[in-house]
Amino acid sequence: MGSFRRFVTVLGASALMVGTLTISVAATSVTASAASKFKACVVTDTGGINDKSFNESAWDGLKAAAKQDSNISVQYLSSTSSADYAPNINSFISKGCGIIVTVGFLMDAATAAAANAHPSQKFAIVDDAPTVKAGTHVLALQYETDQAGFLGGILAAGMTKTGTVATYGGENFSAVTLYMNGFVAGVRYFDKTYSKSVKVLGWTPGKGTCSLAACAGSGTFIGNFTDQTAGKTDTTTFFSEGADIVFPVAGSVGLGSVAAAKLAGAGHYVMWVDSNGCESDAADCKYFVGTVAKGVEPSVEASVLSAAKGTFKAGSYIGTLKNDGTALEYGGVMIPASLKAKIATAKAGIIAGTISVNPNSYPAVK
Amino acid sequence: MSEIAPAEIPQGSNEPVDEGPVWARRTSALWVRYTSSSPIVIAALAVFLGLVFGAIIIATTTPAVLDAWRSIFHHWSGLPVAIKVTFDNVGSAYRAIFTGSVVDPQGFWHSLTTGKGWPNTLTPISETFTYATPLVIVSIGVGIAFQTGLFNIGANGQAVIGGIAGAAVGSMLHLPTILHLPLTLLGGIAGGMLCGALPGVLKAYTGAHEVIVTLMFNYVTYAFLLYAVLSTPFQQPGQSNDIGRTMDPSAILAPLFGTKSGLRVSYGVFVAAAVVVFAWWLLDRSSMGFDFRVTGANPAAARASGINGRRVIVVVFLISGGLAGLAGLVQVASTTHYIDGGFLIGNAGIGFTAITVALLGRNRPMGIVWASLLFAALGVGGRNMQASTGIPLDLATVIQSAIVLFVATPVLVKEIFRLRAAPTATVQLATKGWGS
Amino acid sequence: MQLELRGITKRFGSFTANDQISLKVEPGQIHSLLGENGAGKSTLMNVLFGLLRPDEGEILIDGVVTPINDSGEAVRRGIGMVHQHFMLVPVFTVAENVVLGFEPKKSFDRIDYRAATEDIRRLSQEFHLEVDPDAVIENLPVGLQQRVEILKALSHDAELLILDEPTAVLTPQEIDALMDIMRSLAAAGKSILFITHKLKEVKAIADVITVIRHxxxxGTAEPSASESELASLMVGRDVQLTVTKSTYDPGDEVLEVRDLVVLDDRGLVAVNGVSFDVRAGEVLALAGVQGNGQTELVEALVGMRPVVSGSITLKGRDITHLSPRDALDAGLGHIPEDRQRDGLVLSMSVADNLVLNTPRRAPFARRGTRNLAAVKENAQRLVREFDIRTTSIEAPASSLSGGNQQKVIVARELSRNIEFLVASQPTRGLDVGSIEYVHRQFIEHRNRGNGSLIVSSELDEVLALGDRIAVMFEGRISGIVDPTTSREDIGLLMAGHTTEVAGV
Structure with missing residues (x-):
């Protein structure tokens, strides 16, 4: 091939390139029509919107709000590292988002900084309560999951045939251990109140009281929220140690526990976490004795709707058994009515403040 | 030596230009220069092809575009609209990448004429530099190892350890800036060096393959990271979550234009610049770097020339690991000022991105600077693209990967653009395979 | 088969690799194509084998003009080629390699190995090739691998065999065996085109010699022409085939080696108690068939291989256990056996290669920073002094011809004021002009009063350079003789027969 033809080829290619650039600069924004709507935006942490955990729940909350109110449009930005939080939030501020939902205590600093710099911007942050200046518009969404975990503990203790139940977590931090701590408290309460001796494996509560910010203790942890094989291995170990109900607090790792329960045969169950297992994993409903649910989706939905309507109130929202911000939901296993009654009693006692969810209030079974 | 026919062609001789009018002949002589497959041309064309590839992905995955094309099944008159919708979508995506990573022309004009809104106008380019800074440093570390024929796949783990070590110095000691910042930087370097020395020593004295050791060592460092951010001395006081202590203001790399500007670009760019100068000196001017390059290009000749191969391996791993550690520290000290359990894990693993950046930059310091800026711009601009068009950020990763693919297969690029062989040396892959 | 080339011209851009080349090969004839590296021999053969298309000229087979467009066509026309670098699959057997691409088939697409094996056995017997069809290639010595290549060509009914530098990789014994095979092939009526630059071989076997240059x-020559006639025809000027040495006047001992024991890579004893001295102003030539411990001995001398026992002393200093760097600094010069592997970094510039083992030495570096001006000045000087042909001192070493690559190494070693030179197979694969040049440099080095150890498996070289000749066999010195000893006696020593040789 001669040089001339090659020259023409390259010239053609460059013309195409220049043309594309020209058109792209001249093009109008395709999302212009969305500008008139109320924008609800979520910045996820590194888990992304499909993490089967609170990022996904928050995104579902946004979508649910958009379904309720057709004037709401929704957007998300995932973060690949903590360095992305601040620019992601700022990006949404400059895009004119009506409310920005941030997820998790890791975004505490970035959310607080953005709120202080833009006091009129509405924020909702899941699982965290940042310290911000007066005049800012931040709604902290937090959930006392140890309350529902407590009920889960009673359910597990009432259902076990072997007299041993177990729990494990993804990582040893408070968003996770709060559930486990409540679970252990519920089992101990059951033992004390009904003179049983059900044992719990996988979590030894620390000395003090647990709060949303800190909940110390030691136990079994996978080290992440993704390794289902590890979840299966650990659950099988619990089963071999005599447990027949396992409560994984580790997002999708819990699916490994379901697999282990199937493998172990009849009489082995899983207590699901966060959002109802019989909905998110309907095929395995018969392995779930129940779900210790956390109301991320409804609370996010409510805050977005209020922001769209103009009734948004900054401050703090604490999800409890009382306001259904956390709850025990039953699964696909038959629960005796007597046990349900015991759970209802305990729930009323917690709401009334007469029953403590601190495991240290009850003696541990050796 | 056998005679191989093409080798007998004297260098620089090209086919006579015998077609086309005079102007075309002159211009085409110029084109011959620029269409020869020099590595820089290959890299530029690879970037272009990556963008074309991204455009195809956008066009074939955006519902609006697909709907427009579906409509032409009903009536041909929909064709111009379909074409327009395609170009609109691709155009707005790339425009968002550009305005989100370099500058928005409208905002720039506004700032220029009114003198207002400069921080907003400069945010995109500031973000690009913020992300490029640690990437330059770690990629140079990886590139130096590549030039020595060593694969440091563990740069990410070394960056994690460097980040932890530096953040620990920066948060647990309390000193005036003049001492604290240098000590913090040294802490990062020392952490990375420690972590790099191990695979280096194992390789030099037991022959353990560095790819395996460094790769596996990454997992050790991730486990250590979780341990560190969840254990008392380093964990943020009053937290039971996986978050480390916040560094003192005296230890951080402060924003260049002050905290008030909101621009995150920090004094870290000077650290990166110093690393670039150091790497240039090391590779091009120092006798130690000469030893490295000889070892990388021909280990047998290196041995015969009296180069101590073991020492070279250990020293290269110390330098490579030290730079990775410095990069991890720069990342913390210029952005969050604290480390959490997700530090440099997953997509944020700059130590892995560094491998592709070094490849794209052909292991040369300045090449790495350009490649880092490109990758940072795609990431930063990709975020803007997602925020304004809804096209997922992952597209930026797709484009990055496509570019690397094209760079790694120069033959493909040469075929697509029908380039002639380079007048001098043939294009060499930046690395030499998994040899030891 | 009669083959004729008429006016073959092949250009690459403005460069003419073959210019109006005509020659004729008769059936049963061994036709030698003699020329320096780069003279255009391989280009011509690639044209003939259909790998390159000529710009002008035609190929006639048995008097008929036959264009050859690809190698498949060449094979069908009865042309077989044995490449310098073998095209064999190392892990396959001989039979599998021979049938590769032309597998005889049974039903269901199965390969008929039995037929293939039989075929090979028959051909092997017919031409005295003595190849086992079931042997795996990687286990065979180079000489036998080459015979597999020949078998491959014969199995495709080749009537004309092109042998491209076939002796470059062979030992003297293997060369003799190859010559026998070539003769028996010619006797069976096959035509042979034998490409080489080695004069002795041409004289030994060719019926007709065609010399090409640029x-x-x-010209064409008869095998009876003298070596110097052929050489001057090939090189284009008078070539001194024998080196003139000043009178042998040895001084004190420079290098003393005592009871040296060295292991090879597999941990077996390769050098088994070797002792010798080399004196100032003396060349000790070390002869022997490749693989008798010479490589390991040289590596031990220059510090690249650990010494198990024994001692090496250079000018009274014990250098037995020095690292390569320390051995180089102690004053040893080393011209390695495999120049592309151990001697050069092909991707780096000529200038860098010229300071490859002295990058830290003044004036090339100061306090860790290289002085590129000094490196450049050094390169310019050495390129001039040692007549290294390169387009630029910045050109990569890979762009140089083999002879010039060796000149780079020779220049580097001889320019750094060494006490003693160790050279291993210094002229292997070089053309006549380069050999002459390298030999002259060695002799000048000797004449300046320095000691040298020159290891070579070429008997001519050993005889030309050595003031004394040591012969190595199975890890031991089987004898040290003076260069007037007959070739036969040295040959006996090379085969390990110490007792029969007088004067040992």
Whole structure:
């Protein structure tokens, strides 16, 4: 091939390139029509919107709000590292988002900084309560999951045939251990109140009281929220140690526990976490004795709707058994009515403040 | 030596230009220069092809575009609209990448004429530099190892350890800036060096393959990271979550234009610049770097020339690991000022991105600077693209990967653009395979 | 088969690799194509084998003009080629390699190995090739691998065999065996085109000699022509085939080796108690068939291989256990056996290669920073002094011809004021002009009063350079003789027969 033809080829290619650039600069924004709507935006942490955990729940909350109110449009930005939080939030501020939902205590600093710099911007942050200046518009969404975990503990203790139940977590931090701590408290309460001796494996509560910010203790942890094989291995170990109900607090790792329960045969169950297992994993409903649910989706939905309507109130929202911000939901296993009654009693006692969810209030079974 | 026919062609001789009018002949002589497959041309064309590839992905995955094309099944008159919708979508995506990573022309004009809104106008380019800074440093570390024929796949783990070590110095000691910042930087370097020395020593004295050791060592460092951010001395006081202590203001790399500007670009760019100068000196001017390059290009000749191969391996791993550690520290000290359990894990693993950046930059310091800026711009601009068009950020990763693919297969690029062989040396892959 | 080339011209851009080349090969004839590296021999053969298309000229087979467009066509026309670098699959057997691409088939697409094996056995017997069809290639010595290549060509009914530098990789014994095979092939009526630059071989076997230079036929010669006639025809000027040495006047001992024991890579004893001295102003030539411990001995001398026992002393200093760097600094010069592997970094510039083992030495570096001006100045000087042909001192070493690559190494070693030179197979694969040049440099080095150890498996070289000749066999010195000893006696020593040789 001669040089001339090659020259023409390259010239053609460059013309195409220049043309594309020209058109792209001249093009109008395709999302212009969305500008008139109320924008609800979520910045996820590194888990992304499909993490089967609170990022996904928050995104579902946004979508649910958009379904309720057709004037709401929704957007998300995932973060690949903590360095992305601040620019992601700022990006949404400059895009004119009506409310920005941030997820998790890791975004505490970035959310607080953005709120202080833009006091009129509405924020909702899941699982965290940042310290911000007066005049800012931040709604902290937090959930006392140890309350529902407590009920889960009673359910597990009432259902076990072997007299041993177990729990494990993804990582040893408070968003996770709060559930486990409540679970252990519920089992101990059951033992004390009904003179049983059900044992719990996988979590030894620390000395003090647990709060949303800190909940110390030691136990079994996978080290992440993704390794289902590890979840299966650990659950099988619990089963071999005599447990027949396992409560994984580790997002999708819990699916490994379901697999282990199937493998172990009849009489082995899983207590699901966060959002109802019989909905998110309907095929395995018969392995779930129940779900210790956390109301991320409804609370996010409510805050977005209020922001769209103009009734948004900054401050703090604490999800409890009382306001259904956390709850025990039953699964696909038959629960005796007597046990349900015991759970209802305990729930009323917690709401009334007469029953403590601190495991240290009850003696541990050796 | 056998005679191989093409080798007998004297260098620089090209086919006579015998077609086309005079102007075309002159211009085409110029084109011959620029269409020869020099590595820089290959890299530029690879970037272009990556963008074309991204455009195809956008066009074939955006519902609006697909709907427009579906409509032409009903009536041909929909064709111009379909074409327009395609170009609109691709155009707005790339425009968002550009305005989100370099500058928005409208905002720039506004700032220029009114003198207002400069921080907003400069945010995109500031973000690009913020992300490029640690990437330059770690990629140079990886590139130096590549030039020595060593694969440091563990740069990410070394960056994690460097980040932890530096953040620990920066948060647990309390000193005036003049001492604290240098000590913090040294802490990062020392952490990375420690972590790099191990695979280096194992390789030099037991022959353990560095790819395996460094790769596996990454997992050790991730486990250590979780341990560190969840254990008392380093964990943020009053937290039971996986978050480390916040560094003192005296230890951080402060924003260049002050905290008030909101621009995150920090004094870290000077650290990166110093690393670039150091790497240039090391590779091009120092006798130690000469030893490295000889070892990388021909280990047998290196041995015969009296180069101590073991020492070279250990020293290269110390330098490579030290730079990775410095990069991890720069990342913390210029952005969050604290480390959490997700530090440099997953997509944020700059130590892995560094491998592709070094490849794209052909292991040369300045090449790495350009490649880092490109990758940072795609990431930063990709975020803007997602925020304004809804096209997922992952597209930026797709484009990055496509570019690397094209760079790694120069033959493909040469075929697509029908380039002639380079007048001098043939294009060499930046690395030499998994040899030891 | 009669083959005729008429006016073959092949250009690459403005460069003419073959210029109006005409020659004729008769049936049963061994036709030698003699020329320096780069003269255009391989280009011509690639044209003939259909790998390159000629710009002008035609190929006639048995008097008929036959264009050859690809190698498949060449094979069908009865042309077989044995490449310098073998095209064999190392892990396959001989039979599998021979049938590769032309597998005889049974039903269901199965390969008929039995037929293939039989075929090979028959051909092997017919031409005295003595190849086992079931042997795996990687286990065979180079000489036998080459025979597999020949078998491959014969199994495709080749009537004309092109042998491209076939002796470059062979030992003297293997060369003799190859010559026998070539003769029996010719006797069976096959035509042979034998490409080489080695004069002795041409004289030994060729029926007709065509000499090419710069892509042109510069003449034909009879095998009776003298070596120097052939050489001057090939090189284009008078060539001194024998080196003139000043009188042998040895000084004190420079290098003393005592009871040296060295292991090879597999941990077996390769050098088994070797002792010798080399004196100032003396060349000790070390002869022997490749693989008798010479490589390991040289590596031990220059510090690249650990010494198990024994001692090496250079000018009274014990250098037995020095690292390569320390051995180089102690004053040893080393011209390695495999120049592309151990001697050069092909991707780096000529200038860098010229300071490859002295990058830290003044004036090339100061306090860790290289002085590129000094490196450049050094390169310019050495390129001039040692007549290294390169387009630029910045050109990569890979762009140089083999002879010039060796000149780079020789220049580097001889320019750094060494006490003692160790050279291993210094002229292997070089053309006549380069050999002459390298030999002259060695002799000048000797004449300046320095000691040298020159290891070579070429008997001619050993005889030309050595003031004394040591012969190595199975890890021991089987004898040290003076260069007037007959070739036969040295040959006996090389085969390990110490007792029969007088004067040992």
């Amino acid at each position: 892509g042109q036929v510069v």
